[in-house]
Amino acid sequence: MSQLDDLKNAIKSHLGELECVIGWEQGYDPLHATPLFIRTEADLERLIIGPLAVHNLVTYLTGFKGKKIGVVVKGCDSKSVIQLLNENLIKREEVVIFGLCCDGVVSQRKIRAALPADPGFVESVDIGASDLKVTVAGQAATLKLAGVLADKCLICATPDAIISDVLIGTAHTPAPAASLACQDEFEAKSDAEKLAFWQETMSRCIRCYACRNACPMCVCRDYCIATSRDPLWISQDNSPAENMMFQMVHVSHLAGRCTECGECERACPVDIPLMLLRRYMNKQVKDVFELQAGTALEQTPPLLTFKVEEERINERGW
16 A cells, blocks of 8 residues: 555544645646645545645644644654644644655756756656656656755755654654755855845845745734834835845744744745755754754743843853
């Protein structure tokens, strides 16, 4: 029996007790998936899993407060569940977690770059053990899966769901901690080079807030500082300075909370490398507070607590 069949059977056994189960189905073409809200056994026929199931479905959980629902999670997604639980933003008894042992998901940006021409509408996709065959306008291109995996998958230390009620698949051997070449390259830049980089990059931002809306930890979208008019903290001026101001507010609100699921960067329509900021902030939090968001239950984010003196901050030696 396949991993997908096992998942379908597990979901079927819980449907009667749940408002719905959130999974994935094929999107507008064979290369894209989209969230699927499973309410009946018939809906299960549309369920898919695999490298195209990229969305972190945990983003939807806070919208079902007070209702018992199920959610399918990969390893990186499960960290978002843990973080929401740690912040009392969801209740454990209201969520049934269907965990997957994940082999990685693709980056649509990398696929577009690897194809010989703009993919436009994709006719078919065949997923093999190590490659991806994409057919566009009658022409097929074979891509190595390893070459189009999302950056987060290249350094993933938690491919299997950390928390689950049902775990589907074969567990992986834990991988050692690693860093991305693009992150190391960025952090090696001088302050002037970093400023120039972000000025150029933020000139592409269209302030659509897709990064915020896709983030599982951004739960106050209706009261977001970016769209507040009274008081007015950030203007709607589409300039590199104001766009960067929004991103700095966003990343500050995620300090000690970001699980590095990469949804902000994936959702960005103009391919801004937002994870450079998130990973850098997480590194500072880990160095100072020895904490990684979403890795263990009953951990309070450091900026949601108060101590007169922090063990790793020397305030008296200045």
